[in-house]
Amino acid sequence: MLRKGIALAALGLALVGGPALAAGDAKTPEPVDFSFKGPFGKFDQAQLQRGYKVYREVCAACHGMELLSFRNLGQKGGPFYDPDYSNPNDNPYVKTIAAEYQVNDIDSETGDIIQRPGTSADAFPSPYPNEAAARAGNGGALPPDLSVMAKARKYGPDYIHALLAGYREPPAGLTVAPGQYYNPYMAGDTTPFWTGEGHAPEGGFIAMPPQLAPDKVTFDDGTPSTIDQQAKDVAAFLYWAAEPKMEERKAFGFGAMIYLVIFAGLLYASYRRIWRNVAH
Amino acid sequence: MSGHSTYEPKTGIERWLDTRLPIVRLGWDSIVDYPTPKNLNYWWTFGGILAVCLGIQIVTGVVLAMHYVPHVDHAFASVERIMRDVNYGWLVRYMHANGASMFFIAVYIHMFRGLYYGSYKAPREVLWILGCIIYLLMMATAFMGYVLPWGQMSFHGAVVITNLFGALPIVGEAITTWLWGGFAVDNATLNRFFSLHFLLPFMIAGVVGLHIWALHVPGNNNPTGVNVKSKADTVPFHPYYTVKDGFAIVLFLILFATFLFFNPNALGHADNYIPANPLVTPAHIVPEWYFLPFYAILRAVPDKLGGVILMFGAIAVLFVLPWLDTSKVRSMRYRPTGKLYFMIFVVACLVLGYCGGQLPDNHVIPGLSTFILIDADLNSMVWLSRLATLYYFGYFLVILPLLGLTETPTAQPESISTPVLSHPAGMPAGAVAAPEKKG
Numbered sequence: 001m002l003r004k005g006i007a008l009a010a011l012g013l014a015l016v017g018g019p020a021l022a023a024g025d026a027k028t029p030e031p032v033d034f035s036f037k038g039p040f041g042k043f044d045q046a047q048l049q050r051g052y053k054v055y056r057e058v059c060a061a062c063h064g065m066e067l068l069s070f071r072n073l074g075q076k077g078g079p080f081y082d083p084d085y086s087n088p089n090d091n092p093y094v095k096t097i098a099a100e101y102q103v104n105d106i107d108s109e110t111g112d113i114i115q116r117p118g119t120s121a122d123a124f125p126s127p128y129p130n131e132a133a134a135r136a137g138n139g140g141a142l143p144p145d146l147s148v149m150a151k152a153r154k155y156g157p158d159y160i161h162a163l164l165a166g167y168r169e170p171p172a173g174l175t176v177a178p179g180q181y182y183n184p185y186m187a188g189d190t191t192p193f194w195t196g197e198g199h200a201p202e203g204g205f206i207a208m209p210p211q212l213a214p215d216k217v218t219f220d221d222g223t224p225s226t227i228d229q230q231a232k233d234v235a236a237f238l239y240w241a242a243e244p245k246m247e248e249r250k251a252f253g254f255g256a257m258i259y260l261v262i263f264a265g266l267l268y269a270s271y272r273r274i275w276r277n278v279a280h
Numbered sequence: 281m282s283g284h285s286t287y288e289p290k291t292g293i294e295r296w297l298d299t300r301l302p303i304v305r306l307g308w309d310s311i312v313d314y315p316t317p318k319n320l321n322y323w324w325t326f327g328g329i330l331a332v333c334l335g336i337q338i339v340t341g342v343v344l345a346m347h348y349v350p351h352v353d354h355a356f357a358s359v360e361r362i363m364r365d366v367n368y369g370w371l372v373r374y375m376h377a378n379g380a381s382m383f384f385i386a387v388y389i390h391m392f393r394g395l396y397y398g399s400y401k402a403p404r405e406v407l408w409i410l411g412c413i414i415y416l417l418m419m420a421t422a423f424m425g426y427v428l429p430w431g432q433m434s435f436h437g438a439v440v441i442t443n444l445f446g447a448l449p450i451v452g453e454a455i456t457t458w459l460w461g462g463f464a465v466d467n468a469t470l471n472r473f474f475s476l477h478f479l480l481p482f483m484i485a486g487v488v489g490l491h492i493w494a495l496h497v498p499g500n501n502n503p504t505g506v507n508v509k510s511k512a513d514t515v516p517f518h519p520y521y522t523v524k525d526g527f528a529i530v531l532f533l534i535l536f537a538t539f540l541f542f543n544p545n546a547l548g549h550a551d552n553y554i555p556a557n558p559l560v561t562p563a564h565i566v567p568e569w570y571f572l573p574f575y576a577i578l579r580a581v582p583d584k585l586g587g588v589i590l591m592f593g594a595i596a597v598l599f600v601l602p603w604l605d606t607s608k609v610r611s612m613r614y615r616p617t618g619k620l621y622f623m624i625f626v627v628a629c630l631v632l633g634y635c636g637g638q639l640p641d642n643h644v645i646p647g648l649s650t651f652i653l654i655d656a657d658l659n660s661m662v663w664l665s666r667l668a669t670l671y672y673f674g675y676f677l678v679i680l681p682l683l684g685l686t687e688t689p690t691a692q693p694e695s696i697s698t699p700v701l702s703h704p705a706g707m708p709a710g711a712v713a714a715p716e717k718k719g
Contacts, residue, residue, distance in 0.1 A: 039542045067360050144554075148360065151545060152553035187563065242553075245363065245370040252371065253541020260534045267527040274519050279697075280318045 027184040027202045029155045029162035034236055040254070042247055043240055048079035050219050051237025054230050056097075058211050059146065062138060064126035067147035068241055070098035071120040077247040079237065089120040101125055139179040141207035150235070150242040157235040159185065165231035167210040171201050180205040286313045310496060315514035316521050317502035319696050323397075324500070325528030326390040328521075332529050333383040334488065338481050340376040341425075348428065350474035352467045355430035356555040374544040380422050381547045382536045384570035387415060395601075396622055398610030399501040405602040407494040412598045414487050419571070419595075421480040424473040426568060431552030436565045438465045438473070444578075447585040464558070504693055505610025513696035564639065572636030573629055577672070579640050580665035582655055590669065597676045604676055606684030609692065617687045621679050628671040635665040 035044040052073070055065070073080045074088030085091040098118035103125050107114045118125070126145075128134035135142050153159045162185045170182035173196020182190075188204015212227045219225050219233075240246070287308040289295040298305055347366050349358035362369035391411070394400055400408035423441060427434045442459050446452040461468030499508060508514055515521075539546060547569060551562045567575050574591050581587035597604075612619040640662040643649070650658040657663070 067357060067364070072364070148553045152550055154550045156550075249370060249374075249541055249544070253537060256537050256541060257534070260530055260537060264527060264530040264534065267523060267530055271523045271527050274523050278318055278515060278520070 025202055026187050026204060029158040029185055032158050032161050032232055032235070034157060036236065036239060036246060039250060043077055044236065045079060045081070046221055047233050047236045048240050050221065050223060051233035052079045053219070054217050054234040055237055057217050059234065060127060062127055062143040063146045065124045065147050065241060066126055066145055069121060069123045070094050070118060072244055073097060075244060077244060078240065094120045098122060139207060146238055146241065148242045150239040157239040160235040160238055161231045164212055164234065165228050172196060174201060176205065179207060181209055285309050310492070312516065312518040314496060314517040315499065315511070316517045317500050317508055317513055317696050318515045319502050319504065320500065320521070321503050322528055323389065323393040325525050326386050326393065328525035329386045329529050329532045330383070330390060331488070333379060333386055334481070334484060336375060336379050337383060338485070340372045340379065341481065343372050344376055345478060350428070350471050352430060352470055355428060355470060359429045374540050378536065378539045378544060378547060380425065381570065383418065384422070386532065387418060391415070392626060396612045397501055397503060398505050398612070400602045401605065401610050402602070403498040404501060407491065408602055409599055410487055410491040410494055414484055414491060416595060417480055417484045417487065421477060421484065422568065422570065424477040427470065427473045428477060429552060430470065430556045432554040432556055432562050433549050433552040433565065435465060435556035435558065436562055437567055438469065440565055444588045447588045501610060502696055503611060503613065504696055506692055506696055509695040566637055569633065573632035576632040576636035576665040577669050580662060580669045594672060597673065601676060605680040609689045614689045614692045615687060616690060618683055621675060621683065624671065625675045628668040631668040632665060632672065635661045635668065
């Protein structure tokens, strides 16, 4: 019976995993052992801080994060949460980070458009004033907003890590257009650009050049700054940015589950007792 | 709600109210003393589960509507704002989004239960049709709700579905423009979908009232399909079924909570976290899982109008089912051949759901190209969909009408109480029943 089950499961896997080489398929991202995976997984605050630094020093030059405010960084579960500052607006790290940015405002005395240092309550300013400017600065491509990027792609943070750390030299026989870069994890179809032997390579082209390099970002906690580490940390940070309430959600869920299981047990006992004299 | 009422007002205020508005009597007769067959199994608990689902959707939905902004420029951000800045907004929003899937899981089990045990047969045809209306309203509500976050799948799903009406001859284009409120899916469309998405659940609640009313007139069907013969066959709804349904509801909530708290986006599509962009079409537009079987039927037909007709026909056929099934035996328990065909029908529905999520040209057996039949490789999802679609309609239009006339059912018990007696030898003579041999 068990053997039959295993054989069936293997057949099922073969059927599911079989067409992985069909044209237009991107490489499946390798799962990363993130601390926040699993029903009890939590964010690793040091990792979120490193990830924020990667975002700030590398990504933020082109990518906005408009759904987030600086205060979010100091919220419970966030990279700069400090239990001493239950109101994240007062968190000194958050205030300092916000003040590094210049945000647009209107002078309330004169009505002039001015720039002032950011405050905890401000949203992250976008790197470009509008979409046309963003495209003009990036060879026609639009760097997407990263607020919910970790939820907007299949495999989420695993995908972000794989993409950022996964740039390869294009295989011989693959024509890469100017301003494009080959990445095996990028969705797309390389078939029209393939003149080599056999099947066209998996993956697609992306307008973003490889961004990470060893020691490009200095980690203040002494973590070796490899491409892989930077990609992992920024993927973790972006997952936090997309799901800032994840820790609260799982903790709430744990309590809810205990409640429901006990409630179900009580109801089952009541059911058995109430029905004990009824033949059914 | 029907038959003799056993309610006796005990206090002065109850007596006073009972002669003016017998609402306590209504509640008493409906959910306290309502005589219910004592042999209902757990498949029967999904009615109560569905009531809970509707309640959850309405309560969470009303709260979401307090914070949501139905405007193409703000809808996406407002949903994320709810998740981030509204107190427990993440809980309310994920409950609503996953609740829709849970609602459909429950309704599909409820419908398959009705199909298996013949709950649509006389005298419950109206009950069944009201259920079909609820299902239709649910589909409309779910579709419009999915548009509201204004992500990529929201937008392009709305484009695909509203364009289906464009397949109608002559009036198609006018109807589509009228539905859109313009010449494309845009702000006017989003606004009216929001309005209707708020309205329809209350219409569902109204039809649910009728559904329960129509249930309480003939009373519940039961797993044997045999009519209630005496009081010995029934137990009062309360406490017997309040406790059994309650237990099942909590088990269902555990399943719900597993998704809600630990994998809230598993049933959705990642593309819907990309803000809607009319200029960029997603690589694969797929509906939510609960529409996939119908999507497969739509795509199984090479002609657009034909596909639309077949897709709506798949639901329309349910409405006339009570008159298609010619068998007088309600429960498939006593229809061995019918049971086999029913099981294949369930598989066909699951296959359609699977095909709906695949690309039509995908191979069913990977890597094996056979030959092109008409317009597609025989070993493709589109041909598998066609096979399953054929069975779907064949089950209702050919198998059920003919089977009832030709099959030989097995012996049905004389009453509900008979099969549960532990000593068959002690049964009175004739208790094994005169089986209805044909039809």
